[in-house]
């Protein structure tokens with residue numbers, strides 16, 4: 001445990017001392033502030049806008065940072081050959097991967113926490129609240145970001161950072177469009193339908209984590225109303241964690257067989 | 262055989278490169294043993310496969326053939342790694358960390374408790390001469406300083422066996438001497454050192470035994486004294502001839518002028534005793550007699566030449 005913790009903490013420390021993360025954070029702040037700048041709206045509309053744009057910002061920046069962090073922090077160890085020093089230490093290779101991943105999650109949790117805090121303050125200035133639906137929404141986005149990180153780590157266990165980033169982002173975009181692809185499949189012939197359906201089952205369904213506006217259990221989900229139920233939150237979190245772990249274990253297996261040259 | 266701490270048994274590694282899977286035989290055949298308490302030199306020219314061999318022994322690269330064993334266990338084994346220290350070639354460390362932070366991280370990987378980690382880090386920073394660089398991020402370290410912190414991290418786990426890949430690169434003459442002394446200290450503490458290099462004078466000063474690798478194949482393994490003294494190249498006799506002049510020189514001998522008189526270079530197979538008796542009888546004064554043994558450099562060059570012939 002001490003070993004995994006040491007790797008995780010070091011990963012977090014690296015990310016914090018890495019200036020690029022701050023600039024991404026800066027952009028997120030900018031988006032939220034832009035919500036404030038939307039004048040000429042009734043107060044009610046303004047709060048609505050803030051919540052929508054704020055969540056969109058947290059989502060977009062969370063995912064971008066997740067891909068960047070997931071690909072970069074592992075790749076850097078391989079590229080700069082710090083692994084040569086670390087792996088001959090009394091540490092299993094999987095412990096190294098797990099430690100890196102936990103460190104990335106910690107980094108992303110802090111990033112998303114700060115973004116959520118900024119959003120909360122913005123809402124507070126508008127005399128609105130960062131209420132339970134918002135907390136649930138941000139939580140789901142965090143689970144989504146965790147999944148994206150795991151996928152990025154998986155790809156960077158065997159391919160170049162550019163390709164890994166490309167694939168991870170691709171998975172995210174396709175994953176978010178799973179319901180649309182399903183709808184499309186329903187209109188196609190039997191073969192195309194089977195192929196698309198299978199693809200949709202295997203791909204991570206990331207639409208689950210951003211359900212605002214979607215129909216869940218015959219009702220439209222909205223952060224401006226009740227958002228999702230506790231059981232939805234639980235099962236979706238379970239889905240995200242399980243999918244992450246499977247992908248992470250695959251990454252560990254690949255890592256176990258790798259030559260570090 | 263408990264006194265063997267590291268064993269390379271018929272190791273080979275073939276890399277495959279590029280789209281056509283071009284084969285590169287980085288190591289073709291490497292077998293040697295390192296015994297407890299010795300300083301073992303792993304010598305070879307650039308690109309001969311030293312780093313690749315060491316990486317196989319450290320579990321970074323999987324051998325294509327053969328077996329690697331460290332501290333009595335097949336590689337990689339976490340229990341063996343606990344008693345092992347390793348410095349990679351031209352090391353690069355987390356550049357955002359200070360030496361203290363970096364050593365603390367390494368100590369944690371050895372499951373060392375926090376207070377003990379701090380104490381060890383302090384001692385090692387002192388030992389490798391980096392006290393003045395405390396609190397400075399590694400990104401601001403010079404090449405030689407990085408090499409020093411690299412050696413410090415290899416000792417963080419108080420290892421029985423220390424494996425160093427070219428520990429002298431990037432060091433100035435003083436630094437090299439310090440590292441040589443450090444290796445001798447480690448030996449005195451009962452630790453075993455295996456290091457790769459192509460700096461031969463360092464080897465002559467430190468190593469008990471060596472292995473030499475050329476183009477991926479180990480050519481000779483043994484105590485330095487045995488590999489070298491086995492070969493007497495020639496005997497140099499410095500003398501001033503007497504009134505009777507010089508007797509006839511043995512076949513193959515060469516004569517040259519020298520401020521003290523004459524320098525006679527007798528070939529290895531000459532009968533030195535008979536020659537001496539003859540010149541003394543002729544009234545000469547002998548100033549000195551020096552057997553010229555093969556230096557490590559001679560051996561190195563000869564083995565490299567053999568290798569070229571073998572390859573041709």
Ligand SMILES: Nc1ncnc2c1ncn2[C@@H]1O[C@H](COP(=O)(O)OP(=O)(O)OP(=O)(O)O)[C@@H](O)[C@H]1O
Nearest residue numbers: 261276285287305306307308309310311312313314
């Ligand atoms: N990842 C790799 N892929 C392909 N070939 C490689 C790889 N690593 C090393 N080689 C080749 O294997 C051979 C041995 O390399 P190695 O680094 O082991 O040599 P070395 O003895 O350590 O050399 P040096 O003294 O320069 O450090 C070289 O010809 C090198 O080009």
Ligand SMILES: [Mg+2]
Nearest residue numbers: 311312313350
């Ligand atoms: Mg090398």
